[in-house]
Amino acid sequence: MELVSFIVNDKKVELAVERNWTLLKVLREKLDLTGAKPGCEAGDCGACKVLLDGKAVNSCTTNIMKVQDRTVTTVEGLSKGTELHPIQSAFIEAGAVQCGYCTPGMVITAKSLLDQNPHPTEQEIRDGLDNNLCRCTGYVKIVEAIQLATKKLEES
Amino acid sequence: MKDNFNQIGKSFPIQDAALKVTGAMIYTADIKHPRGLHAKMLFSPHAHARVISVDTSEAEALPGVLVVTHTHNTPQVAFNSQKKFIGHKALEDEYLFPPIVRYVGDRVAAVAAETVEIAEEAVKLIKVEYEVLPAVFTIDEAMKPGAPDINGNHNLQFKMESNTGDADEAFKNSYKVYEGTYRFPAIHHAMMENHVVSASYEPDGLLTVWAPDQNSIAHKIITSDIFNIPLQMIKSITPALGGGFGAKTDYNNIGVPVLLSMRAGRPVTLGYNRSETIVGTCTRQGAKATVKIGVDKEGNIMAQAMDMITNTGSYATCGGPIILGAMSAKYYKMLKCPNMKFKGASIYTNTPSGGAMRGYGSPQLFGAICAQYNEIAKDLNMDITKFYEKNLVGPDDIEQRSKKSLGNARPKDAMQKGMEMFDWNNKPLNEVRENGRYLYGKGMSVACHGNGVFGVGRDMTAATLRLNEDGTALLNVCSHEMGSGAIISLKQIVAEILGLEVDDVRSIHGNTDVAGWSNGESASRGLFVEGGAAYKVALQMKQRLTKYAAEYLRVKEDTLIFGNKEISTDQINCPPVKYVDLISFVHDKHQEDFIETCTYASVALPGSYGAHFAEVLVDTKTGEVKILDYVAVHDVGRAINPMILEGQLHGGIQQGIGYALCEDITFDENGKVTSDSFSTYHILHANEMPKIKTGFIEEGEYGGPYGAKSIGEAAIVPVASAVLNAVSNAIGKPVQQYPAKPERVLSLLKK
Numbered sequence: 092m093e094l095v096s097f098i099v100n101d102k103k104v105e106l107a108v109e110r111n112w113t114l115l116k117v118l119r120e121k122l123d124l125t126g127a128k129p130g131c132e133a134g135d136c137g138a139c140k141v142l143l144d145g146k147a148v149n150s151c152t153t154n155i156m157k158v159q160d161r162t163v164t165t166v167e168g169l170s171k172g173t174e175l176h177p178i179q180s181a182f183i184e185a186g187a188v189q190c191g192y193c194t195p196g197m198v199i200t201a202k203s204l205l206d207q208n209p210h211p212t213e214q215e216i217r218d219g220l221d222n223n224l225c226r227c228t229g230y231v232k233i234v235e236a237i238q239l240a241t242k243k244l245e246e247s
Numbered sequence: 248m249k250d251n252f253n254q255i256g257k258s259f260p261i262q263d264a265a266l267k268v269t270g271a272m273i274y275t276a277d278i279k280h281p282r283g284l285h286a287k288m289l290f291s292p293h294a295h296a297r298v299i300s301v302d303t304s305e306a307e308a309l310p311g312v313l314v315v316t317h318t319h320n321t322p323q324v325a326f327n328s329q330k331k332f333i334g335h336k337a338l339e340d341e342y343l344f345p346p347i348v349r350y351v352g353d354r355v356a357a358v359a360a361e362t363v364e365i366a367e368e369a370v371k372l373i374k375v376e377y378e379v380l381p382a383v384f385t386i387d388e389a390m391k392p393g394a395p396d397i398n399g400n401h402n403l404q405f406k407m408e409s410n411t412g413d414a415d416e417a418f419k420n421s422y423k424v425y426e427g428t429y430r431f432p433a434i435h436h437a438m439m440e441n442h443v444v445s446a447s448y449e450p451d452g453l454l455t456v457w458a459p460d461q462n463s464i465a466h467k468i469i470t471s472d473i474f475n476i477p478l479q480m481i482k483s484i485t486p487a488l489g490g491g492f493g494a495k496t497d498y499n500n501i502g503v504p505v506l507l508s509m510r511a512g513r514p515v516t517l518g519y520n521r522s523e524t525i526v527g528t529c530t531r532q533g534a535k536a537t538v539k540i541g542v543d544k545e546g547n548i549m550a551q552a553m554d555m556i557t558n559t560g561s562y563a564t565c566g567g568p569i570i571l572g573a574m575s576a577k578y579y580k581m582l583k584c585p586n587m588k589f590k591g592a593s594i595y596t597n598t599p600s601g602g603a604m605r606g607y608g609s610p611q612l613f614g615a616i617c618a619q620y621n622e623i624a625k626d627l628n629m630d631i632t633k634f635y636e637k638n639l640v641g642p643d644d645i646e647q648r649s650k651k652s653l654g655n656a657r658p659k660d661a662m663q664k665g666m667e668m669f670d671w672n673n674k675p676l677n678e679v680r681e682n683g684r685y686l687y688g689k690g691m692s693v694a695c696h697g698n699g700v701f702g703v704g705r706d707m708t709a710a711t712l713r714l715n716e717d718g719t720a721l722l723n724v725c726s727h728e729m730g731s732g733a734i735i736s737l738k739q740i741v742a743e744i745l746g747l748e749v750d751d752v753r754s755i756h757g758n759t760d761v762a763g764w765s766n767g768e769s770a771s772r773g774l775f776v777e778g779g780a781a782y783k784v785a786l787q788m789k790q791r792l793t794k795y796a797a798e799y800l801r802v803k804e805d806t807l808i809f810g811n812k813e814i815s816t817d818q819i820n821c822p823p824v825k826y827v828d829l830i831s832f833v834h835d836k837h838q839e840d841f842i843e844t845c846t847y848a849s850v851a852l853p854g855s856y857g858a859h860f861a862e863v864l865v866d867t868k869t870g871e872v873k874i875l876d877y878v879a880v881h882d883v884g885r886a887i888n889p890m891i892l893e894g895q896l897h898g899g900i901q902q903g904i905g906y907a908l909c910e911d912i913t914f915d916e917n918g919k920v921t922s923d924s925f926s927t928y929h930i931l932h933a934n935e936m937p938k939i940k941t942g943f944i945e946e947g948e949y950g951g952p953y954g955a956k957s958i959g960e961a962a963i964v965p966v967a968s969a970v971l972n973a974v975s976n977a978i979g980k981p982v983q984q985y986p987a988k989p990e991r992v993l994s995l996l997k998k
Binding site: 119124125126127128129130131132133135136138149165166167169170175179180182184185188190191192193194195198205214216217218220221223224225226227228229230231232233234235 | 259260261263264265266267268269271274276277421436437438439440464487488489490491492520697729730731732763777822868890891893894896897898899900902924925926930932934936939977
């Protein structure tokens with residue numbers, strides 16, 4: 092076991108890990124942050140996405156040793172208590188949530204995308220979601236949710 | 248009649264959306280069980296083999312391993328993953344660990360250990376001696392004389408025939424007869440949440456199972472059969488479903504963690520990864536469909552015959568009577584033609600078993616039929632929509648086979664509306680673009696699916712509704728929320744009837760301990776039947792409220808008006824009574840609670856029709872197909888929740904386009920799946936989806952709550968044939984083999 096320390100959702104954590112563990116495994120099994128979901132464990136589906144130093148990454152293909160001294164934000168870290176982040180509210184209002192299994196990853200990707208590009212075109216949103224799979228929505232209302240989120244973020 | 252609803256017809260997000268966007272929704276794999284063990288499976292490397300011996304000594308010696316199970320140390324009770332109820336005649340040919348494995352991925356052994364890693368390590372230490380048997384992978388090979396025999400009946404699992412009128416005679420009298428054969432691969436449901444089950448068998452004999460399960464009641468029955476556990480001692484919890492699309496109606500591997508937990512005396516979780524889910528669980532049935540259609544000079548269908556052969560894979564599951572019966576039922580719901588026949592056979596192969604998947608046979612059935620209609624219309628030099636117009640059923644038409652009403656069947660209305668939205672009449676059938684680099688085509692199709700299983704077997708749902716002291720409500724239906732929005736629609740129905748807001752109603756679901764019987768989440772019955780149960784139980788509650796409100800207000804019952812959690816009357820000088828006060832009054836005076844229970848049995852099985860339109864651009868250099876525009880209009884009776892309806896339709900379209908263009912489970916020469924990840928099994932990404940326009944026909948349907956009928960499965964049925972008809976029209980050749988991957992399109996172009 093090795094010690095690794097990093098910041099997750101504004102809180103510093105230090106824990107013993109095996110070198111070959113993924114960030115996803117540590118989040119889910121050691122930190123009880125189960126918002127990030129295993130869907131493919133190969134970096135294909137994006138259900139496990141978290142922000143690593145502000146950028147969306149697949150936690151299932153991120154080795155835990157690479158996270159040392161870095162900052163992780165999971166979907167649980169976006170809302171403040173029960174107050175939802177504007178992106179989260181937008182997903183609800185737009186009807187972008189069905190089974191919900193891809194939703195945390197979608198919300199994280201949306202956050203990363205809008206942080207870098209606050210006014211994306213529809214094509215930029217679709218391209219930005221290229222590494223996030225959904226089987227329920229046909230992505231239509233997810234794209235609409237991100238468009239709604241841009242408005243909400245402007246207003247907030 | 249003017250509709251004046253407060254909750255019906257309004258868009259509400261799915262009721263657990265706030266949990267899902269925050270990561271707070273707990274799915275099965277998110278639950279940590281105290282003293283919980285983890286299981287891994289040893290899958291068969293052979294497509295067909297007898298398991299001679301299993302040496303578990305090294306695996307069991309590994310520290311942290313508690314139990315190893317395999318065919319020689321487990322109950323040999325045969326079951327069928329799609330058994331729905333006690334007495335259901337479903338061929339039972341599956342075992343937790345079969346003595347003869349039937350496909351690469353079949354269950355050979357399982358390990359329960361302290362960690363996943365130890366379980367994985369132990370699986371590698373199991374030594375198995377196999378007697379490899381000859382195997383067969385396609386239905387064509389499996390039906391050849393002398394083919395390796397999987398079931399001792401030359402691989403025939405089931406066959407059936409049905410007919411109406413005299414098709415053979417009508418073919419003779421037809422102006423022209425067309426015939427075509429279409430082939431469909433097995434495909435993966437690709438729900439984002441993989442299969443996962445936890446089980447805990449406790450010392451008092453209580454078994455608790457947690458699973459993303461579309462039919463926990465039926466699966467309790469199968470568990471009870473295998474392990475001889477009485478039903479009061481089995482509790483099934485469905486924490487949430489990360490999508491199902493039929494995959495999770497299958498019992499599949501639920502019994503394995505149950506067995507391991509019974510042996511270990513501790514909770515056990517068996518979670519599959521994506522590869523294991525693709526390889527080791529059910530698929531949509533591959534199929535080969537030959538359709539023969541006779542027409543007169545005007546394009547009226549004189550006779551239609553279908554010869555459908557489905558690939559049931561390694562086990563019967565819902566092959567045989569179930570899927571072929573489902574197909575033949577839809578077959579007769581579309582046409583006015585009085586002379587039709589349907590012949591079906593279900594064939595075993597050494598591939599993963601065919602299970603239930605959204606549309607349940609209809610995508611294969613109408614995939615073939617609607618492609619053939621497209622070819623006929625072109626040959627007759629007739630617009631395909633005119634061909635449909637002549638042949639489709641309409642409101643209150645009689646189904647030719649049963650001679651019963653088809654209900655308010657509106658395929659033609661859906662088609663008309665879709666044509667307008669798509670601007671069908673102003674677009675060319677096909678054209679060459681950019682000097683021949685691209686071929687443009689438009690295509691459409693009309694198809695249908697059902698609403699439950701009325702007339703086929705029992706189709707009922709029990710519901711309980713309670714009013715709290717403040718007038719808010721708790722609704723309890725044995726529903727399994729898959730993300731399809733059935734529950735929010737049920738809440739809307741209850742709220743509408745009782746004059747509540749949707750948020751005043753909370754649903755208790757996904758727990759067999761508190762729910763009554765229901766058929767489960769299949770056959771598009773969520774709204775039509777479960778919604779019917781919500782409607783009925785809410786009306787019962789309204790009657791009870793009416794009786795006591797009339798007493799309280801001292802007015803006649805027929806003067807009462809419900810709304811805003813109070814009951815008023817049109818009598819002057821009579822202030823309304825709030826629910827909270829009325830309930831308190833009744834609790835006090837009559838010492839009676841507000842709790843109602845009912846069983847709702849479905850009264851009809853109408854069709855849900857959809858008309859889909861697509862325009863495509865085929866790249867003659869790469870063979871790639873780009874969809875430029877897409878319109879889908881569905882006959883839904885009434886839109887209870889338009890946003891949910893749209894979402895269902897959008898998702899069905901994503902799946903259907905994949906079926907048409909890129910999805911298939913592929914195998915190597917030894918029957919091993921070669922498309923076992925999302926990089927090798929491609930589902931459509933956001934930037935590959937076309938713009939989608941949706942529309943709904945709301946003319947009401949007998950038997951549905953507020954006249955509503957299903958969308959869930961109907962959504963996917965016309966998609967692939969609409970897309971592939973557009974491709975066929977673009978390239979001038981029919982696409983007879985799904986999916987139209989670029990290499991297949993290129994080879995068609997070369998022909």
